[in-house]
Amino acid sequence: EKALKENNNIAGFLVEPIQGEAGVYTPSDDFIKKSQAICKAHNVLFIADEIQTGIARTGALLAVCGNCTCEGHCEQQETYTRPDILILGKALSGGAYPVSAVLADDPVMNVIKPGQHGSTFGGNPVAGAVAMAALDVVKDEKLAQNARVLGELFRKKLNEYIQGSSIVNLVRGRGLLNAIVINDSEDSSTAWDICMALKENGLLAKPTHGNIIRFAPPLVMNEEQLLDCVAIIIKTLKAFEK
CATH class of the missing domain: 3.90.1150.10 (Aspartate Aminotransferase, domain 1)
Incomplete structure (x- = not known):
């Protein structure tokens, strides 16, 4: 909050909901929610890095779901925080195939125009199919x-x-x-x-x-x-x- 008040050139706040390599540092339950509110107040993108914490690892589909106990309808829960940008990887394919993803709504995603972004393995239909199948397993097997x-x-x-x-x-x-x-x-x-x-x-x-x-x-x-x-x-x- 102090940093955003002192600098109006900050575009985004990138955060792991739980820091993995840093030693599984687990913040207080309201940290993510309050961080998002601060970002919104200063027109700063709230970016959740869930490469390690995403896809059921922390007991919810996403760690930004906090302590919710839902079965996939997190957007209906008060504990859910919808990031402006969500980064996923590792568990997204269930370990079967290299795949990662960056998710965002149209106001963010449509800023990127044709020719402005490239990816060595982007647009891989096999990876997409594997990821969708893995997500089905996560849901079906709870x-x-x-x-x-x-x-x-x-x-x-x-x-x-x-x-x-x-x-x-x-x-x-x-x-x-x-x-x-x-x-x-x-x-x-x-x-x-x-x-x-x-x-x-x-x-x-x-x-x-x-x-x-x-x-x-x-x-x-x-x-x-x-x-x-x-x-x-x-x-x-x-x-x-x-």
Whole structure:
């Protein structure tokens, strides 16, 4: 808000609803809604980067849906924020084909005239067909709802463990995009060492920003598999407790 008040040459605000590479930083529930309102007041485009968070990952079809529990009618929910521009990728094809998308309404999209925009893989009909089929699977198999339920279970179990832990400070996330913050400095090797131990115990994860370990399992997993993963994580963490 301060930046927009001080500079009238800002065209857009590009934001991840949840920061992925930065360590699954999850903002307060009203952050997206308030950010959009500020952008609108200053005639600035609100651009949602949902390459990591989009397509059911956070327990809703889009992370800008907030905590809504609908099944695809987010525009009817008070929690929904409709960005001026929406960026999607990764999960858009269900992992079956490279595809990404930029969505916008006509007042934004029609600014681009023929010859002003090029794309190496743009206009790919196979990618379009794969993406539409993948979206059908997400809807039919209720993967957003599955991610929401399993994500709550994951954080509940890990939060129970860290009550008596010296190695983990915090569990955070939404849906099946979560992270644990390791009680050590960012330049330490502890998080990396834990990930190596996790690998030996049968679970793959990677550290980000030095002392944060991110977990983004397949959206098709079930409760039994999730609990198996939690058991591996807890077993591994116990070996690093001081």
